[in-house]
Amino acid sequence: MPKARVSIFPLSGALLLPGMELPLHIFEPRYRALIHDAMARDRRIGMIQPRGRGLKPALFDMGCLGHISHIEALEDGRFNIILKGLARFRVVRELEVGTAFRQIEAEVEQAPDPDEVLSAVERAALEQESQRFAKMLGYVVDWTAVSRLDDQSLVNGIAQIAPFDPAAKQTLLEADTLNARADLIIQLMQIVGRAERDGGTTMQ
Numbered sequence: 001m002p003k004a005r006v007s008i009f010p011l012s013g014a015l016l017l018p019g020m021e022l023p024l025h026i027f028e029p030r031y032r033a034l035i036h037d038a039m040a041r042d043r044r045i046g047m048i049q050p051r052g053r054g055l056k057p058a059l060f061d062m063g064c065l066g067h068i069s070h071i072e073a074l075e076d077g078r079f080n081i082i083l084k085g086l087a088r089f090r091v092v093r094e095l096e097v098g099t100a101f102r103q104i105e106a107e108v109e110q111a112p113d114p115d116e117v118l119s120a121v122e123r124a125a126l127e128q129e130s131q132r133f134a135k136m137l138g139y140v141v142d143w144t145a146v147s148r149l150d151d152q153s154l155v156n157g158i159a160q161i162a163p164f165d166p167a168a169k170q171t172l173l174e175a176d177t178l179n180a181r182a183d184l185i186i187q188l189m190q191i192v193g194r195a196e197r198d199g200g201t202t203m204q
Contacts, residue, residue: 001107006046006065006089007034008102010057015169016047016064017156018085018112026079030100035071035079037099043068046089046106049166056102060170064088065108087111088173116178118151126182130158133189136196137163155182164188 009024009031016022026035038045048063066083073079089106097103118126127146134141146154159172159181168188175181 001090001109003092004065004089004106004108005095006044006063006104006106006108007037007099008046008048008059008063008104009034010048010050010059010102012049012166013169014047014049015160015173016066016083016085017159017173018064018087019114019152020085020156020160021069022047022066022083022085022160024081024083026081032077032079033099034101035068035081037101038068039071044086045083046104047083048091049170059091059094059104062088062090062170062174063106064173065106112178114152116152118155118179118182122179122182123151123154126154126158126186129186129189133162133193136193152178155185158185162188164192 011024014022014024026032034045044065044067046063046065049060050057051060052058065086065088067086068081069084070082071079072081087109089108092105092107095103095105127143130146131141131143133139149157155178159169162185164172172181172184172188175184
């Protein structure tokens with residue numbers, strides 16, 4: 001597995017997956033510096049979740065490398081960007097650097113198989129559970145449009161937008177196959193559903 005130097009954007013609850021897009025509003029000075037640096041080089045940054053709070057919290061072991069596919073520079077120095085997921089990476093070590101943003105040495109995986117699909121039974125189970133979940137939370141969804149999504153867009157799109165907590169999002173990122181990620185989504189939706197029925201809160 002090839003190693004690379006990756007400039008990172010630690011952000012709790014934000015999940016980027018290969019092949020998917022993540023819109024971000026960049027306003028902190030250190031991350032504005034990160035965007036300037038990325039645009040001057042290869043337009044790539046690594047999204048990763050922190051394990052805690054503070055200026056330099058510990059990191060989860062796995063993140064996702066992204067390419068800045070769109071950027072809007074605002075007058076006050078902020079940015080709106082769209083990040084396109086390329087491949088997952090695993091942290092080898094954090095580097096000692098003089099930049100305001102953090103950098104790591106990472107092992108970057110190959111991009112996932114674009115032809116990976118669910119079985120008809122798996123697809124039906126995911127759509128059925130998603131409809132129950134959306135109804136329970138009061139979400140309005142165009143299910144006709146959803147039915148036209150390919151399996152990867154469906155699974156990864158749900159993983160990114162569903163109101164699961166950061167640890168659950170991390171588990172979804174670390175799932176090695178599309179089937180495993182779909183199974184986890186169903187399990188998480190069922191857990192949230194039971195919590196709602198018992199008077200608890202969602203995993204957010």
